[in-house]
Amino acid sequence: MLVAAGGLKFGPLHAVGYSRRVPQPTRRTGDAGGVTRSARRWGVGLLVLAPLVLSGCSLSTFGADPSPTTTGRETFHLWQGFTIGAIVVGAITLSLIIYAAIHFRAKRQHEDSVPRQTQYHLPMEITYTVIPIIIVFVLFAFTIVVENAVTALPSVSKDNTIGVQAFQWGWRFTYPGFTIVGETTQDPILEMPEDENVRIVLTSLDVVHGFYIRQFNFSRYALPGVINPFTFNAQRTGTFFGQCTQLCGLYHSLMWFRVKVVTPADYTAWLSMQQARAATLSASAAGQAVQEQTSAGVPIRPDYGGGTN
Ligand SMILES: [Cu+2]
Secondary structure: OHHHHHHHHOOOHHHHHHHOOOOOHHHHHHHHHHHHHHHHHHHHHHHHHHHHHHHHHHHOOOOOOOOOEHHHHHHHHHHHHHHHHHHHHHHHHHHHHHHHHHHOOOOHHHOOOOOOOOOOOHHHHHHHHHHHHHHHHHHHHHHHHHHHHHHOOOOOOHHHEEEEEEEOOEEEEEEOOEEEEEOOOOOOEEEEEOOOOEEEEEEEOOOOEEEEEHHHOEEEEEOEOOOEEEEEOEOOOEEEEEEOOOOOOOOHHHOEEEEEEEOHHHHHHHHHHHHHHHHHHOOOHHHHHHHHHHOOOOOOOOOOOOOOO
């Protein structure tokens, strides 16, 4: 076998593998028939299984969330496509491994013989180089399209622009005219209208935090000194869970928040109510403090006794 591999040395690549083979006409004929029959069996098996697998997959979320937001849904479909692609590639690869392991296993009557050695099979090498490259390019192209959609910044109204500031250990949501602050004793609520573009302008007031909403299939760093803007367009009302995903200190695990998607009418009413309330409270410094502490309808911040990390 090593002698055959010694073709490394130099002859025409495609000829080497065959040049050292001992002619075995009878056996080869038998093998060729076996290959054809087996290949046909595998082919039929794959053809039968593929539609079943694919139809099953098209219904599956593969553990991701279909997402209420338009971009989250695109990410979700990307995830589905990638997973189905991985299953198909995995199934083909596994089938070939199993086929080779069974069909070319050592047979008792030829225990000492070396199987036919095939090397430098140029067409095959080109095939298994080109196919993965095509796969990578296809995945890359779909990823670029979805990423562009996720990072797009369409124009939004002033009322739909919300500042989000992460800090140790909570979230501050800044709306036109008022602010909502939540900390570790409660989950602040990020309210937004349904079926409208909403701009989130994300940053951090201290260390690196992570702004993550699982059901939106969305995550972004909240970085001190950096502003990360992005857009959501939620297609249904509801309340969704969010949390910090960067270990940012002692109470990182309590940095939760909620996203509440309401109808545009409800959002406008809520916004007006909060703005009126803020205007009243901001008449005094004490009122400002009360506003910040209670605007999320939650208890006042406990004293953690200092410490920054
Ligand atoms: Cu954090």
